[in-house]
Amino acid sequence: MKKIFDRNAPYQPESFTFRDPEKVGEILARYPKGRERSAIMPLLDLAQRQVAEDGAESNPPYGGWVPAAAMDEIARIVNEPPISVLEVASFYSMYHFAPTGKYLIQVCTTTPCWLRGSDDIVGCCKDRLGIGMGETTADGLFSLIEVECLGACVNAPMAQVNDDYYEDLTRESMGALIDDLAEGRPVRPGSQAGRKCSMAIEGPTTLLKKAREKGVA
Ligand code: FES
Incomplete structure (x- = not known):
């Protein structure tokens, strides 16, 4: 269960800026004009990854999360009210509202x-x-x-x-x-058991082979 959103928590930064505006532009360009809100999810992901990159260099380290200021910035970029961004971010388990471990x-x-x-x-x-x-x-x-x-x-x-x-x-x-x-x-x-993809653990097999082994085919 992820932590609840707390805009007033002491760990919230005062501001957030995407440091790769080209990437933001590339994400926005994926969607038709007037449908900028479709970019909310990839922009949340971009923000979380940027925070994780900063966290990996920090001492002590921390992992990716989405600050309130980042959600406000995304809302500004896609021209939606901040609550629309929070609605999306709170629906999906992969966005985190508080610092996590590395x-x-x-x-x-x-x-x-x-x-x-x-x-x-x-x-x-x-x-x-x-x-x-x-x-x-x-x-x-x-x-x-x-x-x-x-x-x-x-x-x-x-x-x-x-x-x-x-x-x-x-x-x-x-x-x-x-x-x-x-x-x-x-x-x-x-x-971690040496299985290839989702293949049977003992290796390739078929239902026919299994049936023959049981003497029913
Ligand atoms: S029940 Fe654990 S991955 Fe589906």
Whole structure:
């Protein structure tokens, strides 16, 4: 669950400017004249990524989020009232209203992931990081939140860290992932069990092959 929007929170900057006006222009140009509001989502994403870039250089570091001033700036650019931008940003889980850790761990706990052991993944994150859901580590490196289905149920249980999915997780592989991120070591998104995409774990197969193995075809 993401943090609620608080315009008066002490972490809100007084102003926000896009530092790549060309990119803003390129996003606006994707949509017909008079439909500038269609650019709200990609502009929110651009703002959040700009904040994340700044955060990666900061000490302590922080991750991407969308300040109130950025939403006001987007409203000005697309010529809509600020509430229209907030309505969009609050609907989607990928926009954040408060500073997050440099690595935002989003653990899926919906039924398929839960049946496949998401409780273990959540427990591992809490134990390893010493934080609860919705909290950030004191060094600014990690935030932990629980999310609904991220559409990778076939390789459950899974978690998203920033832009990447980590699938077929176990308590051990989740712990190793956290350690690698903390130490700045390279990490490999996707299945942590060696599965290729969403292929059966034992390799390519077909229903016919399975039926023959069972002696029913
Ligand atoms: S239930 Fe976890 S990705 Fe769908």
